[in-house]
Amino acid sequence: MVKLFYEHLISFEELAGELNEHELEEAEREKLMDSVYEIIEHRVFDVILTHLPQEFHQAFLEKVAKAPYDATILDFIKEKTRVDIEREINKAAKKSTALILKDIRSSRKQ
Numbered sequence: 001m002v003k004l005f006y007e008h009l010i011s012f013e014e015l016a017g018e019l020n021e022h023e024l025e026e027a028e029r030e031k032l033m034d035s036v037y038e039i040i041e042h043r044v045f046d047v048i049l050t051h052l053p054q055e056f057h058q059a060f061l062e063k064v065a066k067a068p069y070d071a072t073i074l075d076f077i078k079e080k081t082r083v084d085i086e087r088e089i090n091k092a093a094k095k096s097t098a099l100i101l102k103d104i105r106s107s108r109k110q
Contacts, residue, residue, distance in 0.1 A: 005073040
């Protein structure tokens, strides 16, 4: 899996740990973690596109398509937005993580 430009802002350890507490086959656990990454990625892109002025959307998407791991993408976003985008990404990721953890924990109780 390619490390994306924003991943250093997000912690997946708690989610991975929670999934490890379930009796899952490795393939099943990997599939669930892939889903988690996808959910978080959608949320991160929503935050970015919400705060990034529309005239920069195309350039941002092209940069991500070309090199999704490139740390300068975050610099580009920070330059073009008026909010602390790292904080906004982290906040959105924490909220999404909390909801996912709640779902995982409630599934164990059933």
